[in-house]
Amino acid sequence: MEKVITWSRRQWGLLVGCLGAILLVFFLLADHSGYHENTPSRRRVLWGRRVKGQKSLEVKLYTDINQLVMLDNGIVQVNFSIPDGHVLGISYNGIPDILDDHNRREDRGYWDVVWNEPGGPSIFERIEGAYFTIITQNEDQIELSFTKIWDISLRGKSVALNIDKRYILRRGISGYYSYAVFERLEGWPEVGIDQIRIVYKLRSDKFSYMALSDEKQRIMPTMEDRIHGQPLAYPEAVLLTNPANPLLRGEVDDKYQYSIENEVNKVHGWISPDPPVGFWIITPSNEFRTAGPNKQDLTSHAGPIALSMFVSTHYAGTDVRMNFEEGEPWKKVFGPIFVYLNSASSQNNPQQVLWENAKEQMLSEVGSWPYNFTESEDFLPSDQRGTVAGQLLVSDRYINENLMWAQSAYVGLAAPGEVGSWQRESKGYQFWTQADEKGYFIIKNVLPGEYNLYAWVPGFIGDYKNDTTITINPGGEVQMDVLVYEPPRQGPTLWEIGIPDRTAEEFYIPDPYPTLMNRLYINQPAEKFRQYGLWERYADLYSEQDLVYTINVSDYSKDWFYAHVTRNINNRTYEAATWKIVFELESVNIGYYTLQLALASANEADLEVRFNDASAQPAHFSTGIIGKENAIARHGIHGLYRFYSIDVASNVLQEGNNTIYLTQSRSRSPFQGVMYDYLRLEGPPEGY
Incomplete structure (x- = not known):
């Protein structure tokens, strides 16, 4: 006993x-x-x-x-x-x-x-x-x-x-x-x-080298270096003015520069050079973390x-x-x-x-997950868990008349809720996997309970949710029927900006100020957005007028700024920025066009959309005040995903040149704004 x-x-x-x-x-x-x-x-x-x-x-x-x-x-x-x-x-x-x-x-x-x-x-x-x-x-x-x-x-x-x-x-x-x-x-x-x-x-005095991934490793400043550094616009960011290691002088240190998505945040830690010893935090499962695989969080930072x-x-x-x-x-x-x-x-x-x-x-x-050596009756071993398997396909007749494989789709089980509710869910467990190239998936070691099955597919807008409530019993196996996702679509694509991947990574990310760099990211184009102060570069690049993007002429990787931010007037006053999308229509068909608008992040923003009338009141569409994600200030390239399908009456469009005005109307600080994931204008449904 x-x-x-x-x-x-x-x-x-x-x-x-x-x-x-x-x-x-x-x-x-x-x-x-x-x-x-x-x-x-x-x-x-x-x-x-x-x-x-x-x-x-x-x-x-x-x-x-x-x-x-x-x-x-x-x-x-x-x-x-x-x-x-x-x-x-x-x-x-x-x-x-x-x-x-x-x-x-x-x-x-x-x-x-x-x-x-x-x-x-x-x-x-x-x-x-x-x-x-x-x-x-x-x-x-x-x-x-x-x-x-x-x-x-x-x-x-x-x-x-x-x-x-x-x-x-x-x-x-x-x-x-x-x-x-x-x-x-x-x-x-x-x-x-x-x-x-x-x-x-x-x-x-021992642990000075931090490792987060194959690419993200470096010698770090100490807490003393930060205390004696120069505070910057956001509390966590400090310019190192006289660090103990002179090689770090002139760099910016900010713990949010080392954030990682939950799905890949499995091991990180510190190394002592003398004696050579590593201290690591290993997280073998994400089931107990909140808000799904795309949620970003802190890892390690100066201290150490x-x-x-x-x-x-x-x-x-x-x-x-x-x-x-x-x-x-x-x-x-x-x-x-x-x-x-x-x-x-x-x-x-x-x-x-x-x-x-x-x-x-x-x-x-x-x-080894789930472990079999824990003594708490609340942590269940594998034989008391279940499995869900199936195949996800995509139906979009404007791309392909046939069903398409949901290649690399993110498929997960989370608490029952609305479409996309998994990314805001925080109390329960979530179980996620990625489908293979043909959309097949298997989710293992699911705790007993009731779930909805959710998914999103890279390259397609919106979220999938299966209407069936899935009950997992200890040791049970659930084989789903072939599932078909129909992403939002009203008509044929007239033009598009970006890639529907839930981030703003594909857009133009400017070079950092030479005096405000973290050298870790100088040669890492995939994470160039981690540099401090990039939001201020908008006013430098668009000093005379706001961004204008011309369909079939502009290149979103060069001409679409990664974040729709406010304009810095005098370091005390900021004003709203209005971006323009200019495009041509050879003809305008009677009916409704659709602007599919996907946001990768928002922070205390109100995005107003107008068609061919910059002063229309009220705006033809407004998101209302959305977001408290701070991805702009905290060097992220996404926060929560938001999707809007906007009806555009044909009477607001015209043959020839058209302009869409995008105004982020709130402007109390430099950190208010949105990041776009993807925009697409669709014509009226065929046969309308």
């Missing part, structure tokens, strides 16, 4: 008072050999599994008089505060503490949540356990629980959630796992949640800081915050994520060696 030990803060105080001396002697006599070894054999690459010939040490647990518990498997040692559950220190491969011990105990490795009650201010709260429990303890694995219990006496002081933080250390594994169960009970008060994450603050983001409003705004009504029950498991440590010889490019190994470890963790 499993033995479970639970202590409250008060009980711990009594226990420590009685047994402190005994525990101290035990701790001092405990065998920690192997932690700080630096013999030649230990300098070999330690991939995170046992080195051949190395003793497979069992997992051990120690406590001491300073209210901490230490887990030790002979490879890595992790210290936690009791009963809070903060990570106080990590020892590995000759580094006695990987975390920055200059920070307070609760400010080294922790979970946090940002929340507010209706009408109240946002509250940042580190999640502190009130009870500590040993869930599993044997020679192969230890799982610890640090639990926060909410009651009405905590209203306004702590978020109305029960939270069970779990940590797992396993035998022979170079790292540890972390997950948490969040729960609300019936009758609890209304609350909104903007952020849930894990934060690790590493030693700045490594993040595991579960919930945030970054690049989406309050549309994706979790809002719980009075009395609404809820439960969700976030994680597990894997904190992985590796080391390498100091020869032969250790940074690349460590990064390549971290990617290998990531693939191993992805292949």
